[in-house]
Amino acid sequence: MKKILNDPEHYVAEMLEGLCAAHPEYYKQVGPQGRVIVLPNAPIKGKVGIVTGGGSGHLPIFTGYVGKGLLDAAAIGDVFCSPTADQIAEAMRQANSGAGVLRLYGNYGGDVMNFDMAGEMVEMEGIESTTVLVADDVASAPLEEMDKRRGTGGLVYAFKIAGAKADGHADLEEVTRVAQKAADACRSIGMALTPCTVPQAGKPGFEIGEDEMEMGMGIHGEPGVWRGKLKKADMIAAEMLELILADKPLKKGDRVSVLVNSLGATPSEELYISYRFIKSQLDKMGIEIVMPLIDRYATSMEMTGMTLTICLLDDELEHLLKAPCDCAFWKVGCYE
Amino acid sequence: MKKILNDPEHYVAEMLEGLCAAHPEYYKQVGPQGRVIVLPNAPIKGKVGIVTGGGSGHLPIFTGYVGKGLLDAAAIGDVFCSPTADQIAEAMRQANSGAGVLRLYGNYGGDVMNFDMAGEMVEMEGIESTTVLVADDVASAPLEEMDKRRGTGGLVYAFKIAGAKADGHADLEEVTRVAQKAADACRSIGMALTPCTVPQAGKPGFEIGEDEMEMGMGIHGEPGVWRGKLKKADMIAAEMLELILADKPLKKGDRVSVLVNSLGATPSEELYISYRFIKSQLDKMGIEIVMPLIDRYATSMEMTGMTLTICLLDDELEHLLKAPCDCAFWKVGCYE
Amino acid sequence: MSIFSKLLVIVHSGKSDAMSSGFTTEKLIQTINIMAAKMVKSSEELNQLDNLIGDGDIGITMKNGFRAMQEKTAQFPEDVGSAFMMCAQAFTSSRASSFATLFATGLMAAAKETKGMTEVPYNQIPKLLDAAIEKMALRGKSNLGDKTVLDEMAAIRGAIREAESDQSLIETVDNAAEKALHDFKNRPCRQGRARIFGDRTIGIDDPGMVVIRLLVQSLRDAEK
Amino acid sequence: MSIFSKLLVIVHSGKSDAMSSGFTTEKLIQTINIMAAKMVKSSEELNQLDNLIGDGDIGITMKNGFRAMQEKTAQFPEDVGSAFMMCAQAFTSSRASSFATLFATGLMAAAKETKGMTEVPYNQIPKLLDAAIEKMALRGKSNLGDKTVLDEMAAIRGAIREAESDQSLIETVDNAAEKALHDFKNRPCRQGRARIFGDRTIGIDDPGMVVIRLLVQSLRDAEK
Ligand SMILES: Nc1ncnc2c1ncn2[C@@H]1O[C@H](COP(=O)(O)OP(=O)(O)O)[C@@H](O)[C@H]1O
Ligand SMILES: Nc1ncnc2c1ncn2[C@@H]1O[C@H](COP(=O)(O)OP(=O)(O)O)[C@@H](O)[C@H]1O
Numbered sequence A, B: 001m002k003k004i005l006n007d008p009e010h011y012v013a014e015m016l017e018g019l020c021a022a023h024p025e026y027y028k029q030v031g032p033q034g035r036v037i038v039l040p041n042a043p044i045k046g047k048v049g050i051v052t053g054g055g056s057g058h059l060p061i062f063t064g065y066v067g068k069g070l071l072d073a074a075a076i077g078d079v080f081c082s083p084t085a086d087q088i089a090e091a092m093r094q095a096n097s098g099a100g101v102l103r104l105y106g107n108y109g110g111d112v113m114n115f116d117m118a119g120e121m122v123e124m125e126g127i128e129s130t131t132v133l134v135a136d137d138v139a140s141a142p143l144e145e146m147d148k149r150r151g152t153g154g155l156v157y158a159f160k161i162a163g164a165k166a167d168g169h170a171d172l173e174e175v176t177r178v179a180q181k182a183a184d185a186c187r188s189i190g191m192a193l194t195p196c197t198v199p200q201a202g203k204p205g206f207e208i209g210e211d212e213m214e215m216g217m218g219i220h221g222e223p224g225v226w227r228g229k230l231k232k233a234d235m236i237a238a239e240m241l242e243l244i245l246a247d248k249p250l251k252k253g254d255r256v257s258v259l260v261n262s263l264g265a266t267p268s269e270e271l272y273i274s275y276r277f278i279k280s281q282l283d284k285m286g287i288e289i290v291m292p293l294i295d296r297y298a299t300s301m302e303m304t305g306m307t308l309t310i311c312l313l314d315d316e317l318e319h320l321l322k323a324p325c326d327c328a329f330w331k332v333g334c335y336e
Numbered sequence C, D: 001m002s003i004f005s006k007l008l009v010i011v012h013s014g015k016s017d018a019m020s021s022g023f024t025t026e027k028l029i030q031t032i033n034i035m036a037a038k039m040v041k042s043s044e045e046l047n048q049l050d051n052l053i054g055d056g057d058i059g060i061t062m063k064n065g066f067r068a069m070q071e072k073t074a075q076f077p078e079d080v081g082s083a084f085m086m087c088a089q090a091f092t093s094s095r096a097s098s099f100a101t102l103f104a105t106g107l108m109a110a111a112k113e114t115k116g117m118t119e120v121p122y123n124q125i126p127k128l129l130d131a132a133i134e135k136m137a138l139r140g141k142s143n144l145g146d147k148t149v150l151d152e153m154a155a156i157r158g159a160i161r162e163a164e165s166d167q168s169l170i171e172t173v174d175n176a177a178e179k180a181l182h183d184f185k186n187r188p189c190r191q192g193r194a195r196i197f198g199d200r201t202i203g204i205d206d207p208g209m210v211v212i213r214l215l216v217q218s219l220r221d222a223e224k
């Protein structure tokens, strides 16, 4: 295991300690086992709180997106493990100013159960809350079973758009509505070239041949659509785009944002090579790209591979996407 | 070679095409073979132009730091190869508004020769220029031969600080002075766990055992101080800090910025684990950390490893470091 | 006669006995200890199984979860409901995973049913099991037949109902547990991480079902 | 008699001959073609050598550089100086690397010396070589003895000066080239990427020196 770490048991604790020490203006560590990260000035009076959570190992997701115009709190589990219900409940308490809390997270079984349980726990304390699940990975279930799909790059758009809406002091119903709208607007697909290693496991999560790739693989190494010889960048991008467009057709004149996201080891250079092709295809179709995101937004530690997300915009979503936000990993526009 | 690319011969061209297509507000592609990337509104009237250059494969370095409050133009070579003198000369022409041009780049033999040659070329055209070399890697030569050291993370501080100075419309002499001051204020050291592959070479740049690390390794895989068994994160950080402090002692009350930089594959989680320890050590010494930078600022594609840079600040450098800047990879503060 | 056997005997016969008229906190602790030993021993095997169609952690979950419960037993109150609640809390807070959450959900259901009781009549045990299955299904948004922990628990519940005699009860339950595993082996998992593997889960035991099967086995072995 | 041999003979004797009174653009093209073939053939071997103590690209540099020059030969003007200048430009613009820049610097020095001449008297060749070495040393901020291309060129320059007869000149130069390589083999590289490898470069030929040695060899072989 080629990782820079101390005891694998302390991986998450030390990571969070470093994160909060580096950026105290964005992240405050509280809650059971210190697994709740909250905006230092939360809860913000009159503002709907947005809470997320999930496993560690995906920075900037989840914790990293706690910030202005983004999330108010996140509950963070071990690497690739859900946070516990009481951690999530504490994140919700921290985020609640009385205006209610949106639970906004990815559709993974363990997370759903714990977020539901947490919701029930704080409900008894009088905290009103709603849920929006991001389930954007088209490779994880067919269209008929959309509700079984897992969440991936779409989380980034949902965080940004819901965060901007809450920033404007919309009420819980409105924030929930746009969060759901953003989640519904996104489709994603991933591909991987090499696995990553969960520190506590000590060995790679899967094996794959020296000349192989897997199309449609999930961010924890969940099996995808096919595994075979590594293809050329343009072929890969073309297929990813095709899989997304088959699921959510786009037409001339549509405006979309595109997220070309590295799973960790894949360098920016390769993301730009891929983006180049994706843009050329969308150009041909008469589809306009707005605010493309090309970097590491949702990773699996040192996994090699990338995900592509397309978010279909309308005026409302575009406006919210372009609104200011500020966290250690992502800044849009300016707060003044 | 597990890379997402088309023809290795077109790696750099396609990468630049994607970069400029994604962020036309920051990057315009001009010059011989399209290897000059320039701010769309350059040259900026009355402003000293800052030009850098170097090999591809290090994003955000070099091209990525063309932006407001940063660089005006960059000449970019093949992966790990210097740009040509005529590309550099063209970058200088593009950046020159008449206020002169600072050539600010890393101390690598090939680059120095080509920047010198370019300087001579444009001198005949009446473009005034100066040179500041960043040579911050303490592992690459002993203190007595400082001028032989290569440039690494210190480039980021030099770009930021010189860029802010030029942004304030200081003259060439002043911009050159603070650039040199920033370069002198930085010390860096790297370590690597796995190599990266130059696309045109098709195979990893070096070999290293499954349980080995190399301390002091350069960003192109240049040999370091020692190679041996992979140590724990805190031991690695302690040794890196020690090597830097032996070269540039710090005292109680000093203010520094710290850059913990991933070479590519090493995830943010591990950077934060390392930062945690570095901060605790500096805290003990009574040294204050200002604006820590913890991310991928200077990479070697998919290499696993990290570099540590310490930049000793005075009021002037701190002020310039915190001044606004804006490029696709790094935003500080706000332009309004 | 072991606690478990006695428990099952009495559950089945529907009559309480003078010596041990019900399930107490003390008996809960004994049960936990028996099961904990089995989970520690089987941890690696369970991880390996979960690794085939999941993330390879269910063994850690069970080991940590039972250890966390054991650490709390000294503070267990006489109130069986509160003791069950402490079990649930210990189990979830040790480590979040689908199974931990489901298991804790089941324990909470039992807690609700037994709140305020220092002795739970054995014949109420089937009710606890029913409550647990119901709440766990709600929590997991899953149905019987999805090849999950629920199917194994339902099989046990069924065996208790149908056992022909008091003496054969533990054997019947144990056989039912084994049979359910076998019956589901060649069906696909339709919940949790395993779902995504689809037909590749055919021929592989569901890790959650195996956990329950092992817990039953630990009680049967303790009786021998 | 080959061009190169004739060139050396005349350089050495200091007298020009009627048939071929000097070095012309045409002869430059012939020389480039001979050398280009050698560089194409040796490209992989040179890369491997550079890989030991550098970045493994000097073979590509030379192959591409000579090909770039060949692509320009059709447009070479009669003015030898301008032709040399076009060589320098072709060489640098094809690919930047230390060696390409140094080689181009040398070609530019030659260009300056021969500007406006359609025929360069052979006896001026040593002057061109001197100018190239001087400018290259300035460009590389390096000294003789650093185990670089400069040392190989200096050895050749020295051999021309000391050759005992016209006929033996090409042999003398070739031997000197070989000897210089041998003499420096067990010294450490003090410039370029190789410098960082320090004493590990002892026992390994400097790639830049080997390039020059191969170029000389190609001319000697062409004469046979
Ligand atoms: N939605 C669900 N409903 C019922 N049982 C489930 C559900 N999801 C998972 N399980 C059970 O949990 C087991 C996996 O537990 P665990 O390894 O803790 O999951 P994970 O690591 O994916 O969070 C499965 O074998 C299955 O029996
Ligand atoms: N500063 C220098 N002065 C003289 N010669 C140099 C210098 N740097 C490199 N060289 C020569 O160039 C050769 C390496 O060329 P090349 O492979 O193109 O370098 P790089 O790939 O490092 O840019 C060396 O073998 C040496 O002969």
Ligand SMILES: [Mg+2]
Residues within 6 Å of the ligand: C050, C054, C055, C056, C057, C058, C097
């Ligand atoms: Mg599991």
Ligand SMILES: [Mg+2]
Residues within 6 Å of the ligand: A080, A081, A082, C055, C057, C096, C097, C098
């Ligand atoms: Mg798990």
Ligand SMILES: [Mg+2]
Residues within 6 Å of the ligand: D050, D054, D055, D056, D057, D058, D097
């Ligand atoms: Mg080289």
Ligand SMILES: [Mg+2]
Residues within 6 Å of the ligand: B080, B081, B082, D055, D057, D096, D097, D098
């Ligand atoms: Mg090179």
